[in-house]
Amino acid sequence: MKLEEEARYEQLRKLGQELHIPISETFWELEVKDKDGKVIQSLKQRSHSWVRNAYNHMFSQLAGKNANYGTFGPGYLNVKDTGGTIRQATAPIGQSAADVDGTSYGYRGPAGNDTYGIQVGSGTNPESFEDYMLQTKIANGVGVGQISYIEQVGHAIAYDVGTRVLSNAMVRYFNNNSGGDIDVNEVALVVNQPQGGPVYGKWVQARDKLASTVTVPNTGQLKVTYTIQLTYPA
Known part of the structure; x- marks a missing residue:
């Protein structure tokens, strides 16, 4: 992370x-271990x-406004x-009245399920505000080019009394x-929730292009952490 940029975020x-x-802030971190459990690569950024x-x-929830019909785009x-x-x-x-701390809805993808929760991909396209999927999702499995999606870890919120920051770390292993x-x-972060009404589905909330490639060796493990935090008023 750039020190000058971090100073601006702190301000x-x-x-x-x-x-x-x-003011919400989001961080992600990737950590790779080899077959012996040794950390061989790590990457963290905002x-x-x-x-x-x-x-x-966010607008629909904060404004108490129903979704509307039309094309996808501004307005x-x-x-x-x-x-x-x-x-x-x-x-x-x-x-929704569904339990989003469980693995049926929300962000917590079940074991072997690559349709929602934290997803990983191999695409190198730049990030776009209009992204709605990974460029090239790495599918769940043990075949060539595939990776096994483990059940996403349960949510764990934490509160820092000094900074008044409430945070939630979302972790998934591969x-x-x-x-x-x-x-x-x-x-990417993909949520499984009603998409403006009773119809459930999956939609991307965030897609991040890594600053550099992270390579998971055969028989190795990848840990991806998304941390979302919100600063409360003094």
């Missing part, structure tokens, strides 16, 4: 706290990549799922038993 966080403006889906989700309040279908209905985006190295260049 923004404190200003938001002083003015009672919610996520700058909340996409249009996430903005529409429309809907989401585009990972299959490219635009979802909307006469209800707020993500409104095992490589494909017989060869797996290169990871992109990661």
Whole structure:
């Protein structure tokens, strides 16, 4: 992380706290271990990549506004799922009575399920605000070019009394038993929630292009952590 950039983020966080403006921050971290459990590579940086889906989700919830019909883009309040279908209905985006701390809905993808939760990919396209899927998702499995998706770890929130920061770390492990190295260049957060009404589906909230390739060796393990935090007013 660049020191000058971090200083600006710290200034923004404190200003938001002083003015009672919610300032959220997101970080991701990748850690690779070899077959003996030795850490051989790690990468950490800020996520700058909340996409249009996430903005529409947030606005719909904060404004108490139903999703609306129309195309996907500026001025429309809907989401585009990972299959490219635009979802909307006469209800707020993500409104649900489902348990999002479990593995049926929300971010916690079950074991062997690569359709939601933290996903990894090999694509190298730059990040775009209009992203709705990984460029090239690495599929779950043990075949050539595949990686095993482990059940996403349960949510664990923490509160720092001094900074008044509430955070939630989301962790998922991936095992490589494909017989060869797996290169990871992109990661995404995919939520399984109603897409503006009772129709459940999966949509990307954030897609991040890694600063450099992370290589998971055969019989190695990858750990991906997304940490979301919010600073509360003083």
